[in-house]
Structures are given as structure tokens and as C-alpha cells.
Amino acid sequence: MFHVKHRVIIIGSGPAGYTAAIYLGRAGFNPLLITGALAPGGQLVNTTEVENFPGFPEGIMGPDLMDRMKEQAKRFGAEFLADDVVSVEVLPAQGGDKPLYRLTTSDGEQFDTAAVIVATGSNVRKLGVPGEEELSGHGVSYCATCDGFFFRNKPIVVVGGGDSAFEEALFLTRFGSSVTLIHRRDTFRASQIMVDRAKANPKLTLVTNTIVTAIESGTDSPASADAAQSETAGSNAVSPVANALGGGLLANHAGLLAGLSKQPPKHVTGVTLRNTVTGEESNLDCAAVFVAIGHTPATDFAADLVERDDDGYILVDGGSTRTSALGVFAAGDCVDRTYRQAISAAGMGCRAALDAQAYLE
Structure with a gap:
């Protein structure tokens, strides 16, 4: 029974x-x-x-x-x-x-x-490259709908080659000064209509046969720390300290978190790239990296x-x-x-x- x-x-x-x-x-x-x-x-x-x-x-x-x-x-x-x-x-x-x-x-x-x-x-599937985890919530995001607004008039990188990546990249052209979509192969998994739309958008650049090998960071000056903290408030993850405290305890640690926010935060300043055909490495300046390689x-x-x-x-x-x-x-x-x-x-x-x-x- x-x-x-x-x-x-x-x-x-x-x-x-x-x-x-x-x-x-x-x-x-x-x-x-x-x-x-x-x-x-x-x-x-x-x-x-x-x-x-x-x-x-x-x-x-x-x-x-x-x-x-x-x-x-x-x-x-x-x-x-x-x-x-x-x-x-x-x-x-x-x-x-x-x-x-x-x-x-x-x-x-x-x-x-x-x-x-x-x-x-x-x-979300992650890139697994240096800088990704520590900058999550400080320029690294996995949701354009959630976080695109916070990077108005700034250069943005999107990583991926499917329909979702192209949808995210096209959406982000509403906000960023430029959007660069980076894909590891020379052909895209995305539908042809999505690729055509991307190629027709003057703010969107497609980079193929290329992978991101690292996400680079910089630190704001103390005078601009508060502004940068506000700017990335909508990102996809809390800081490691806040995450360790747990969501239910955030309200009880407002004073501690307020103190931490005064520290100059790190934020995305660019990515390191490697061409998968030639092996050549390069750097690309950007303020945000949106990872769209699937769930x-x-x-x-x-x-x-x-x-x-x-x-x-x-x-x-x-x-x-x-x-x-x-x-x-x-x-x-x-x-x-x-x-x-x-x-x-x-x-x-x-x-x-x-x-x-x-x-x-």
C-alpha cells in the first residue's frame, strides 16, 4: 500500500x-x-x-x-x-x-x-574562458532582453552562431554603438533569413572562424564606481559575495553590500580572440559580452x-x-x-x- x-x-x-x-x-x-x-x-x-x-x-x-x-x-x-x-x-x-x-x-x-x-x-551554456565567471554581472550576460538596455551607446560582443545568437545581436543593435557577432565556424547554424537581416544591419558585424579565448577587465576610478555599479545593476548575476550570502539574506545585509558597492568594480573592457584557421590572436574592445551558445x-x-x-x-x-x-x-x-x-x-x-x-x- x-x-x-x-x-x-x-x-x-x-x-x-x-x-x-x-x-x-x-x-x-x-x-x-x-x-x-x-x-x-x-x-x-x-x-x-x-x-x-x-x-x-x-x-x-x-x-x-x-x-x-x-x-x-x-x-x-x-x-x-x-x-x-x-x-x-x-x-x-x-x-x-x-x-x-x-x-x-x-x-x-x-x-x-x-x-x-x-x-x-x-x-545556460558557458564559454569556460578566463574572465567569464568573475565578470558575470559586470558586463558578461546571457540574456539580451534582460541586460541590453544597460549598454546604450557602447560596443557589444555576441558569441554564437544560431538563431538565438542572431536574434540577440539584432536586438542589441537597438542599444549598442556597435555589435560584433563572433562565431567559431565559417558557416552559421542560424536560418538564412536571420543571417541576411544581420548582414543588412549597418551596426552589426559578423566575424567567423574565430573564438573568444579570454574576457578582459578594467577597474573604474573611485569617482566613477557608483555610476558603473548602477549601469550594470540589471546584469545576469550578482557578485560572488552577494551570491554567497543568498537571495533571502540580501535585505538583511544591505549595509554590507552598500559598503562593497563603494569599491571600484571590475567591468568588461574587451575580449581576446583567436582565428581558428590561422591561429592569429587579436583583441577587440567592448563593454559587454553576451553569450548565446544555447541552454x-x-x-x-x-x-x-x-x-x-x-x-x-x-x-x-x-x-x-x-x-x-x-x-x-x-x-x-x-x-x-x-x-x-x-x-x-x-x-x-x-x-x-x-x-x-x-x-x-
Whole structure:
């Protein structure tokens, strides 16, 4: 006999997971949200100022937004476990034709449930070059929509060769004084129409057979430190110190962080390039590097549970969040390879909750 304490369990947090928890909690389902062991809240806990989430005209810190969503879900009875799900097992149906599922966490705990929502998101692929990690949030970004505004009238570099890279580069021409797209091969994976648009844009330069081998940095003078700190406030990651403190503690360490902000911050000043054909090295000045070489959905644990595409994104039925497994739903960036925005993930989390509610009722 199986013991089901939670009729629905949400795997992963972030906007999709927390929104699903809000809706299911408010409907009286007492959901359990297994948030992940290291960074509950998804990619937004590594984001500073979020300016495009509706309802916050002055912007909001990414960790603060996730804390608010979590508190809202908690208010409606959601429970939370900071752990990772390593496997999901299908159990025999009990008194009907609907299966149960057993989730096993990295700590060895097991939970049985009637419905599962997968909201594990995706991870950006990184270059892995010197300067990338330490300058993340100080000129290195993985989201043009999030951060392009902060580099008005400054030279920008985009790395990648697919449609996403070209979309980011074209979008960034609205802000940068120039945009240089760098690709390691002599042909692009992007569609021809995207390449043609890029070639027709006078602010965009395409550089092929070239890789970035390092991202260079400089330091502002103390007099300009505050201005530079404000300028990069919307980037894709908080400083290592702030990240170590954790999103939920940011408000309690405002004084410390204010003191740290007075230190002259490092920022991107250029990139080191190497031609893959000739081996020749060169330098290119820029104020920002946008990395657009793809995302990896965090769905390996569900490989034997639901159907996925060749890149690992979970497949859903039409406009719903239903997967190929009865009673398993998916939402957010583990499904969405196109938009990857907090607001679209939240909307999909709402849909997943409503789909799961209809299934359980």
C-alpha cells in the first residue's frame, strides 16, 4: 500500500514552480515543492535588478522576487524541501487507472504522489574562458532582453552562431554603438533569413572562424564606481559575495553590500580572440559580452519518464502542459526553448497547476 501525503509534487522552483505552488496551494492541494538543493528560485537568484516583470515599475532584485513568490506559495499551504530529485518511478495504479509516482531525492528520501509538475528550468551554456565567471554581472550576460538596455551607446560582443545568437545581436543593435557577432565556424547554424537581416544591419558585424579565448577587465576610478555599479545593476548575476550570502539574506545585509558597492568594480573592457584557421590572436574592445551558445534543460532525471526532444526539452501536448506520462506536467524553461522569460515561465506554471488540478479532480 502506498502512502500519499501530497497529491501533487512540484520539482524545481523559479517562476514556474512557485506559480504552480501558489495556484495549487490556493486550491487546497497542499503541494510539496522540491526546490533543488543549491539554488532554490532558479536562475533569477543569480540576477540583480529585474525591470521587465509586470507590477514592479521601479524594478525588483531577482532574489527578492523569488522570495516573494515563495512566501505567497507558503501562505496558501505549500511545503518546501531543498533537495534534488534524482529519479521518478511509476507505481501500479491504486483502485483506478491512474498511476502513482515515487520520487527519490539525492538524500535518499522517497515521496509518493498522484501528479507531478516538472519545472526544473535550464542552464545556460558557458564559454569556460578566463574572465567569464568573475565578470558575470559586470558586463558578461546571457540574456539580451534582460541586460541590453544597460549598454546604450557602447560596443557589444555576441558569441554564437544560431538563431538565438542572431536574434540577440539584432536586438542589441537597438542599444549598442556597435555589435560584433563572433562565431567559431565559417558557416552559421542560424536560418538564412536571420543571417541576411544581420548582414543588412549597418551596426552589426559578423566575424567567423574565430573564438573568444579570454574576457578582459578594467577597474573604474573611485569617482566613477557608483555610476558603473548602477549601469550594470540589471546584469545576469550578482557578485560572488552577494551570491554567497543568498537571495533571502540580501535585505538583511544591505549595509554590507552598500559598503562593497563603494569599491571600484571590475567591468568588461574587451575580449581576446583567436582565428581558428590561422591561429592569429587579436583583441577587440567592448563593454559587454553576451553569450548565446544555447541552454541545457535540466531534465536528465526524467529521461525514462517523459518524451523529450533531441536537446532534452520536455515535449507537451499542444498548448497544454501535459506530457507523455499520465499525470505528469511540465512548465517553464525545461519546456520553453523560445521565450525563456520569468513572466512566460510564471504563466506556464499557472497552466500546469490548472492542468494538474483538472486531472486530479
